[in-house]
Amino acid sequence: MKILQEYSLSELKEYLDTLNVKRFRAEQIFGFASNYVEIDQMSNIPLELRETLKQEFTSTPVKIHSEFKSKDGTIKFLFELFDGNIVEGVLMKYKYGNTLCISTQVGCGMGCSFCASGIDGKVRNLLAGEMIGEVLAINKYLGGGLKDKRQITNIVLMGSGEPLDNFDNVVKFIQRISDPQTINISERNISLSTCGIAPKIRKLADLDLSITLTISLHATTDDKRQTIMKIANAYSLADLFEALQYYYKKTKRRIVFEYILSRGNVSQADARRIASLCKGMMVHVNMIPINKTPNSPLVPASKEKVTEFFEELKARGISATTRRTLGADIDGACGQLRRRILSELQ
Secondary structure (H helix, E strand, O other), X not given: OEEHHHOOHHHHHHHHHHOOOOOHHHHHHHHHHHOOOOHHHOOOOXXXXXXXXXXXXXXXXXXXXXXXXXXXXXXXXXXXXXXXXXXXXXXXXXXXXXEEEEOOEEEOOOOOOOOOOOOOOEEEEOOHHHHHHHHHHHHHHOOOOOHHHXXXXXXXXXXXXXXXXXXXXXXXXXXXXXXXXXXXXXXXHEEEEEOOOHHHHHHHHHOOOOOEEEEEOOOOOHHHHHHHOHHXXXXXXXXXXXXXXXXXXXXXXXXXXXXXXXXXXXXXXXXXXXXXXXXOOOEEEEEEOOOOOOOOOOOEOOHHHHHHHHHHHHHOOOEEEEOOOOOHHHOOOOOHHHHHHHHHHO
């Protein structure tokens, strides 16, 4: 089954040419698909054409399976894909707008010890149209439309999966979702979070996208990082920061580092090493309280150590804040809810 959202307007026109259908129909179909309308409900499309489209396409590749509302206003969604697989998304409401965190893979193959997404491994990559479907499904859920009527203002590629392990589909998603003819979410309002696949960071830099790159750092020595992130066995900190220096020189865009506040990795020496590694780049450190993840060896750092770490970062000229913990009462962290629900269904 093909996904209508995978097609640009020009590609859809070319497809209709093969059916000897007038090209103006493409704009109508494209508009309906961007508003996440079922093919059966595309009211001004001739019935015969709708039946033809239904044989090849879906215009709603992602369905909202269930939703869980937190006391803080965060909403966690389970999305059902057209093949029955389930992924997660999180809607976070801020004063400046609505941020949606979406998944890029079913499961994850990176195996980071602080994340529940990879416990059962990677099942498959999501197609660009499925990622678009996550956004459009929630935009419609919120009563939004296109362009200035949309309800989703920011997107974070930080749900289940490693975005750079699904490189081509993720890039296609970014290009489609920021298309002025669709929902038109600016690249500057899109954040991509990666565990640090160095060659793909270089490849991303060469595309000259205006997104925000976020790196899961979490430790300042290779030995420590290897104990919590498998990717550190493939790419050392030297490899990672060489790629990041290349990225920064190409894009001149600030890089955000995610850093879990666990015992043993928030010393003043760690703060000094971060400052040294980031020399010459504009960066921000997002300090993250630890989520309880099954079988994780990580233990939260003491408040005193966190304060010392933060003060040393600040003294070294490194911008840093502590991330707000949202959705803790609804298994808000990556992979937790999906894993619990799947276990209940077995």
